[in-house]
Amino acid sequence: MINFIADLGAIAVGKLVRIGEALLMLLQALVVRPKVSSFSRLIQQLYVVGVQSLIIMLVSALFIGMVLGLQGYTLLSAYGSEQAVGQMVALTLVRELSPVVAALLFAGRAGSALTAEIGLMKATEQLASLEMFGIDPLHRIVAPRFWAGMISLPLLVAIFSLVGIYGGHLVAVDWLGVYSGSYWGNMQQAVDFNEDVLNGMIKAFVFAFLISWTALYQGYSCTPTSQGISAATTRTVVYSSLAILGFDFILTALMFGGTV
């Protein structure tokens, strides 16, 4: 029994140490005066992390919007209020679905790639050789990738919401014949910019932080073998997905829990 409790304590302490290490890594990487030359590395990473995730975001946003339009129409037309479909699609997307789905896709598309890339750099001792040159790999490698994630995910979430709403419009208005004016009108009445859109963007920033942080730390601290890299990549996707869903509940409870 005593042993069991001691083991439990050891696990907890180990986890806490890992979190502390990750936090220190992030602080060391970010607390630095930005140089002009680091800007071009940021652009490079924005391309890899952001632009290359655009296609998957656009396609899934379109389909999610279309499914919401279809489901909303079937459900609401049973009560004769299919005009409310625009409001339903917009609120679902802006408040919940765009930040969460975009973040999950981002973790799978960009987070795993970040971990694998940095893990391989570590395994092939590129990080060590950077240090030999007197260049801090945290500033050179980790920082631009972190900022690229923080900048691109919120942008992707905004695009995701908009494309999803137009996907819903395509199904509900163009195919199923809901009046376009009531689609937009009901939506504009129900959606509040500060309360809904901005809160969704806050979620996007929190998720971007969680994903970038997890991915970079897992890559930076992985065992430098092929199994180590594959395990770290898996952990990135699993941990960041769990963190996204858990924090989404907490943020939702904080933002919308008290209003009704």
Added chain:
Amino acid sequence: MRKRWLELSVGLMIVAGVSALIALALQVSGGNMSRNTQNYAITALFENAAGLGPKAKVTMAGVTVGEVVAVGIDPNALMAQVQMEIYGQVDYLSIDTSASILTSGLLGEKYVGLTVGAEDDVLVDGDVIEDTQSALVLEELIGQFLLNFGDNT
């Protein structure tokens, strides 16, 4: 050339993201901003505020002129105290304005309807509307109807 294309695509993504956010602001939320500093607050006491909640509409002649901020109990009058925020540009509600709780449709949401009176003085921030008409509670109505029905036979 490759570097140029890279910068171009990143720039395009940023432009697309920012314009998507602007489109969300204008097209989707219709420029709705909560908490306009120009708004002013008025309070109304109702016998029964059944089903009215925060964010419910306040209308005048069917047009939205504000929203309900909070619903509580006034401990002195033991009545429902409904705090409303009226848009700043609607500054012509006379002091004998009456408020009633209405329902949009049979099962629709509750909202407050204001009917302007004849006085020249207007309501300002912090004023209380005295002349109110409570929510129509369907259960009470049915109860009364059954009671009358029972008396007649």
